[in-house]
Structure formats: structure tokens, C-alpha cells
Amino acid sequence: MTDFDIGAAGPPLVTLRDICVSFGGVHALDHASLELCAGEVLALVGHNGAGKSTLAKVLSGACARDSGTISIGGVEAAISSPRDARQYGIETIYQTLALADNIDAAANIFLGRELKTSWGTLDDLAMEAQARAVMGRLNPQFARFKDPVKSLSGGQRQSVAIARTILFNARILIMDEPTAALGPQETAQVGDLIRKLKAEGLAILLISHDIHDVFDLADRICAMKNGRVVATARVADVSKDEVLGMIILGKCPPGALAGPGAVDPSRFDAPAHTAP
Amino acid sequence: MKQSRLRLPALFFRSLGLDTRTLGLIATLLLIWIAFHLLTGGLFLTPRNLWNLSVQSSAIAIMTAGMVLVIVSRNIDLSIGSMLGFVGMIMGVIQTDLLPKLFGFEYPATWALTLAAGLTFGVLLGALQGFIVAYIEIPSFIVTLGGLLVWRGAAWWVTSGQTVAPLDDTFKLMGGGPEGSIGAMWSWFVGLGACAAVALSLANGRTKRKKFGFLPRPIAADIFLGAVACAVILGAVAVANAYPWPPGIVARYAQARHIALPEGGLFIAHGIAIPVLIAMAVGVVMTFLAKRTRFGRYVYAIGGNPEAAELAGINTRWVIVKVFMLMGFLAALSGAVMIARLNAATNAEGTLAELLVIAAAVIGGTSLAGGVGTVAGAMLGAVIMQSLQSGMVLLGVDTPLQNIAVGVVLVLAAWLDALYRRRTTSQGV
Numbered sequence: 014m015t016d017f018d019i020g021a022a023g024p025p026l027v028t029l030r031d032i033c034v035s036f037g038g039v040h041a042l043d044h045a046s047l048e049l050c051a052g053e054v055l056a057l058v059g060h061n062g063a064g065k066s067t068l069a070k071v072l073s074g075a076c077a078r079d080s081g082t083i084s085i086g087g088v089e090a091a092i093s094s095p096r097d098a099r100q101y102g103i104e105t106i107y108q109t110l111a112l113a114d115n116i117d118a119a120a121n122i123f124l125g126r127e128l129k130t131s132w133g134t135l136d137d138l139a140m141e142a143q144a145r146a147v148m149g150r151l152n153p154q155f156a157r158f159k160d161p162v163k164s165l166s167g168g169q170r171q172s173v174a175i176a177r178t179i180l181f182n183a184r185i186l187i188m189d190e191p192t193a194a195l196g197p198q199e200t201a202q203v204g205d206l207i208r209k210l211k212a213e214g215l216a217i218l219l220i221s222h223d224i225h226d227v228f229d230l231a232d233r234i235c236a237m238k239n240g241r242v243v244a245t246a247r248v249a250d251v252s253k254d255e256v257l258g259m260i261i262l263g264k265c266p267p268g269a270l271a272g273p274g275a276v277d278p279s280r281f282d283a284p285a286h287t288a289p
Numbered sequence: 290m291k292q293s294r295l296r297l298p299a300l301f302f303r304s305l306g307l308d309t310r311t312l313g314l315i316a317t318l319l320l321i322w323i324a325f326h327l328l329t330g331g332l333f334l335t336p337r338n339l340w341n342l343s344v345q346s347s348a349i350a351i352m353t354a355g356m357v358l359v360i361v362s363r364n365i366d367l368s369i370g371s372m373l374g375f376v377g378m379i380m381g382v383i384q385t386d387l388l389p390k391l392f393g394f395e396y397p398a399t400w401a402l403t404l405a406a407g408l409t410f411g412v413l414l415g416a417l418q419g420f421i422v423a424y425i426e427i428p429s430f431i432v433t434l435g436g437l438l439v440w441r442g443a444a445w446w447v448t449s450g451q452t453v454a455p456l457d458d459t460f461k462l463m464g465g466g467p468e469g470s471i472g473a474m475w476s477w478f479v480g481l482g483a484c485a486a487v488a489l490s491l492a493n494g495r496t497k498r499k500k501f502g503f504l505p506r507p508i509a510a511d512i513f514l515g516a517v518a519c520a521v522i523l524g525a526v527a528v529a530n531a532y533p534w535p536p537g538i539v540a541r542y543a544q545a546r547h548i549a550l551p552e553g554g555l556f557i558a559h560g561i562a563i564p565v566l567i568a569m570a571v572g573v574v575m576t577f578l579a580k581r582t583r584f585g586r587y588v589y590a591i592g593g594n595p596e597a598a599e600l601a602g603i604n605t606r607w608v609i610v611k612v613f614m615l616m617g618f619l620a621a622l623s624g625a626v627m628i629a630r631l632n633a634a635t636n637a638e639g640t641l642a643e644l645l646v647i648a649a650a651v652i653g654g655t656s657l658a659g660g661v662g663t664v665a666g667a668m669l670g671a672v673i674m675q676s677l678q679s680g681m682v683l684l685g686v687d688t689p690l691q692n693i694a695v696g697v698v699l700v701l702a703a704w705l706d707a708l709y710r711r712r713t714t715s716q717g718v
Contacts, residue, residue: 075599114593124601127583138498
């Protein structure tokens with residue numbers, strides 16, 4: 014399985030290889046492999062429980078893996094905690110947003126990386142100033158920097174979670190269902206942001222249930238089923254129906270690269286669908 | 290749009306940017322004081338009673354400052370009363386037995402060595418409990434309930450239950466009393482120093498906000514705040530200085546120094562009591578830790594969402610251990626104040642103190658759900674509780690009835706706080 018280079022522009026920035034995670038007796042991830050390049054959006058799709066979020070959490074250091082390796086820029090990376098992942102420039106927007114509800118937006122944005130004064134104390138004003146600058150780019154209407162984020166709307170909370178990731182010059186961005194809680198207008202904003210960040214050269218791993226979003230935003234699609242990678246394909250090479258086939262049936266369409274999770278093509282009466 | 294309909298006083302009030310919850314606590318405290326003053330026929334708001342109230346509140350207030358952080362981080366510490374008793378016994382033995390054997394009685398550094406040893410012990414006991422809570426993942430309720438039994442037993446074990454007394458003369462100053470107060474002149478110095486600190490911090494806030502291009506508070510608001518704060522500080526000093534030493538002690542003092550007693554006796558003011566100074570210092574330091582350091586920020590973040598704190602790369606376990614270490618430190622400090630005041634270390638010292646401390650924190654607006662609470666509010670809660678008790682003593686209310694009243698107030702406070710919170714969040718303010 015060394016030829017995962019389908020559609021990848023240049024050498025991969027991130028390589029996940031043969032990642033296995035099991036909870037009790039359940040194989041949440043079974044030899045899952047993935048490559049992600051700078052300046053591309055890779056969509057990770059699949060049913061609930063397919064292992065998308067777990068794979069993302071392995072990369073972000075929030076979930077320990079049983080086996081498998083992670084390489085960043087061709088060098089094996091030791092990631093075993095969220096702290097480690099941040100060191101490698103990996104930022105994550107979690108599905109739950111992972112905000113501390115009782116503290117304000119600036120404090121959340123800088124959580125774990127607070128700015129300090131020369132006295133070693135928290136420099137709240139400097140943090141607020143930077144938070145205002147970054148939120149001005151994301152959500153210019155946002156003005157409630159002093160309120161606990163609990164009192165913010167879904168979209169505002171989402172902007173806080175996004176601001177946290179882009180403020181620190183991330184190289185790799187993991188977005189777990191970034192638009193699940195948003196209205197149409199806010200969803201469009203997030204879409205614009207993803208395109209902008211991609212143009213800035215970030216590698217983006219997008220987890221989504223929304224097949225339209227995926228076709229709209231992603232360069233490549235990686236489908237998972239039962240903890241295994243079914244197939245990886247360039248968005249241009251597959252149709253929406255074929256992607257649904259990947260997700261639901263585990264069927265690898267022509268033009269896609271089959272993974273270990275692809276079912277035997279002979280089960281479908283279509284000899285043309287043989288994996289390359 | 291809504292602002293234009295507000296009248297000028299309301300606008301001014303809003304520009305002060307004060308925390309309404311803390312203001313509510315202060316108002317409650319003042320109401321209680323005035324009510325007791327009227328009910329007792331003018332016995333409550335006297336220099337003597339207020340001075341005593343301040344000394345009685347200090348031991349609980351010291352621990353309450355630590356309990357806030359414990360509760361904010363979604364933990365609880367039921368062991369502090371027993372820990373206080375245990376460390377108190379250790380400090381008693383060190384200063385009456387161990388150190389005198391080495392250096393003789395009334396060695397000038399006895400108090401410092403004793404206190405240092407006691408505080409170290411407190412930190413170690415807290416670290417042990419914190420380690421079990423954070424790394425072995427046993428709920429703090431269980432760990433510290435165990436601690437409550439273990440440390441109380443250990444306190445008995447130090448001297449097989451014998452009371453240790455009398456204590457070192459210098460150490461005793463930590464307990465207050467005429468000797469354990471700093472007198473009129475030093476009280477004024479402390480008061481003026483505090484006023485200067487208030488002015489400096491207000492000025493500093495203005496320059497910093499300007500530096501980052503934020504609108505500073507209206508200058509009138511800053512001046513008003515500063516003036517009120519200074520008036521309260523200097524007023525408190527004046528009250529402490531208006532309470533004279535009792536004539537008997539003055540006579541003994543005069544005799545010892547060969548001063549001829551004038552006709553009407555000698556007016557020697559108590560000034561601020563040392564335990565009160567200790568409690569104030571604890572309040573300032575703990576507020577600083579909670580609001581201005583990473584440690585404090587992490588404690589609140591953990592209380593708000595432990596998972597998010599972990600995902601943000603915070604070493605949450607180590608933060609929890611530090612919270613318990615701090616609590617142990619403050620329990621030991623409070624133990625020093627308590628045994629100094631009693632001039633004896635007993636193995637029952639601090640029994641049920643943990644419940645008073647938790648109650649004070651809750652009355653002061655700390656939420657047991659975690660993430661919410663301020664050091665200042667909790668310490669005010671301690672003063673409110675002590676005021677209730679002191680007032681009822683003045684009224685001649687029996688102890689059982691006192692307990693009933695404090696219990697009712699505790700539940701009432703928690704209810705009011707829940708109402709306040711529900712209202713403010715539903716309004717989305």
C-alpha cells in the first residue's frame with residue numbers, strides 16, 4: 014500500500030500509516046492509512062462509527078493509537094497528546110468545538126498558549142487585541158469579547174473555535190463537522206474560509222456528512238467504513254452516487270484507489286468496477 | 290437603542306463595570322449588619338464587635354480562598370478541617386518540644402521555623418490527595434472524605450490526644466489579640482499603602498487600555514471607584530483604631546514598661562489584627578493567582594470544560610494537583626492562626642471547618658458545578674456567615690438555633706444564585 018499518491022499534488026505533508034485503534038474488542042480503526050498534502054482539502058466521509066473522527070483524533074493527539082505511524086513532512090512524528098500535535102502545527106476544530114463555556118472568547122482563543130506580560134502574568138489586553146484582529150477577519154460583526162462563550166450563538170462559538178486554529182499559523186487543519194451547527198449563511202462563510210486557508214497552503218482534513226459540501230470544497234475524498242479505508246479518489250474522478258456507494262456499500266468505483274476496506278468487487282455484478 | 294432610555298445614574302453605574310453578583314453580596318452583608326445593629330440595640334456596629342468579627346472571620350476566610358479554586362475545578366476538599374487539626378498539632382509539638390530542645394525556649398526564629406514546617410506539611414498532604422485525585426482518578430469527594438478520617442486520626446496520634454500549650458510568644462501573635470495587632474500607626478501605614486495600590490492599579494489599567502487602543506473607562510468612573518475603595522479602606526482602619534486595649538492589659542503593659550498611667554487610663558488602639566492582615570494578603574494573592582496567571586486561567590477552563598482544557602494542551606492533572614497543594618497550604622496557614630488564637634494545639638481543632646468553608650464559598654457565589662466563583666466573593670461569604678453567627682450570639686440565640694439559621698441561609702443563597710444565573714443567561718447578557 015505505498016501508492017496512495019492518487020491526486021496528490023507533490024509529496025504528502027502528512028502520512029498516517031496502518032493506524033489501529035480498538036476500544037475494548039471493537040476495532041475503531043483497522044490499519045487505516047491516509048496522505049494529506051499542503052494546499053489541499055481532503056474530505057473524510059463515512060457513516061457514524063466508520064472511524065472518521067477517531068482517525069482525526071489520532072492525528073490531533075486526542076486519541077491514543079495502538080499501532081501505526083504518523084509522519085509530518087516525511088519525518089516520523091511523535092504525537093501522543095494534543096500538546097504534541099500543536100507543536101507540529103496541527104490544529105483541530107472539534108465537532109463539539111471544545112470551548113470552555115465559562116471564559117470569554119479571547120481566553121478561549123488563547124487557551125493553552127496565553128500571552129504573558131514581562132512580569133509573567135496574563136496579558137489579557139494583548140490577547141483581546143489579537144483576538145479582535147483575527148475575529149475581524151472571520152466574523153466582523155462579532156463584538157462580545159468580554160462575555161463567557163456560553164452566551165454566544167452557535168455561529169459565534171464556531172468562529173471562536175476557528176479563530177483559535179488560524180491565529181497560530183497552523184500547517185495542518187483538522188475540521189470535524191465544522192458546519193453541523195450552522196445556518197446556510199454561516200456555512201457559506203466557513204466554506205469561503207476553507208478555500209482561503211487552502212490557498213494559503215494549509216493542509217486541511219475535512220470531516221463531513223454533507224456530500225454537497227464535500228464536492229464543493231474538497232480536492233480528494235477518502236471514504237471509510239467499519240474502521241477501514243474503502244477508497245480514495247479525486248473529486249473530479251467520481252460522481253456523488255459513486256461516493257455514496259463507497260460510503261454505504263464499501264464499493265470502490267473506477268477512478269478511485271481501493272483501500273483495505275473495499276469489498277470484493279465480484280460481489281457486485283459489474284466486472285467493469287474492478288479496482289486498479 | 291436601549292441605552293438612550295437609561296438615565297444618567299444608570300449609565301454611570303454601568304460605566305463602572307462592576308460585577309453585580311459581588312455588589313449583591315456586599316449589599317447583603319450591609320443589610321445583615323444593619324439588621325443586627327437595630328435588633329441588638331446598637332451592639333453590632335461597634336469598633337469592638339467589628340474588630341472581633343474580623344478576627345473570627347479570618348481563619349475561615351483564609352481557607353475559603355483556596356476552596357474556591359478547588360470547587361471551580363470541579364472538585365471538593367472535605368479534609369481541610371482534619372488537615373488543619375493535624376498540621377496544628379505538628380506545629381504545636383515543633384514549637385513547644387522539638388525546637389526548644391535544640392535552641393531553648395523563646396528562640397526568635399521558632400515561630401518562623403514552625404510555620405515553615407507546618408506550611409510544608411500542608412502542601413505535602415494536599416499534594417498527596419491531589420495526586421490520588423488527578424492521577425489515580427479517584428473522585429475528590431472520596432479521597433478527601435478518607436483524608437477527613439485519616440488526618441483527624443493522625444492529629445490524635447501526634448501526642449496521643451494531649452493538648453499542646455502554651456505556645457511560643459511570637460507565634461501567638463498570628464492569632465490576634467491586643468499584642469497580635471499592629472497598632473494605630475502601622476494600621477494607617479497599611480491603609481495608605483493599600484490606597485496607593487488601588488490608585489496605581491487604576492492608573493495602570495488606563496495606560497494599558499490606551500496602549501492597545503481600547504476605550505478606557507471614563508475618568509470620572511475611575512476616580513469614583515478609587516475614592517470609594519480608599520474610603521472603605523481608611524474607614525476600616527479607623528474602626529480598628531477606635532477599639533482600645535482593655536484597661537487590665539494596658540495597666541500590665543504600662544507596668545512592664547514603667548510608664549506612669551495617666552488619670553483616665555491610656556488609650557492604646559488595637560489597630561488591624563495580624564490574622565486579618567494574613568487573610569487580606571491571602572485574598573490579594575489568591576485573586577492575583579486566579580485572574581492574572583496561567584494557572585488560574587487553567588483552573589477555570591478545567592471547571593468550564595475539562596475535555597476542552599485537555600484538548601487545548603493543558604496538563605490538567607498537574608493543575609489539579611497544584612490546586613490541592615494550594616488548599617493544603619492555606620489549611621496549614623489557617624491552622625497556625627487558629628492554634629495561635631487559642632494558644633494551644635488540640636486534636637479537635639478545626640472540626641467541621643470544612644463544612645463552614647464550603648458553605649462560605651457557596652454563599653459567596655461559587656457553583657458546585659464548577660467553573661464559576663471568585664475569591665473575593667467567597668471571602669465575603671465567609672464574613673457574611675461569621676456576621677450571622679456573631680449577631681446571633683449578641684442576640685442570645687442558642688447554638689442549635691444558630692446552626693439552623695446558617696443552614697437555611699446556605700440553601701437560600703444557593704437558590705438565589707441559581708435564580709440570578711438563570712436570569713442572566715436567558716437574557717444572554
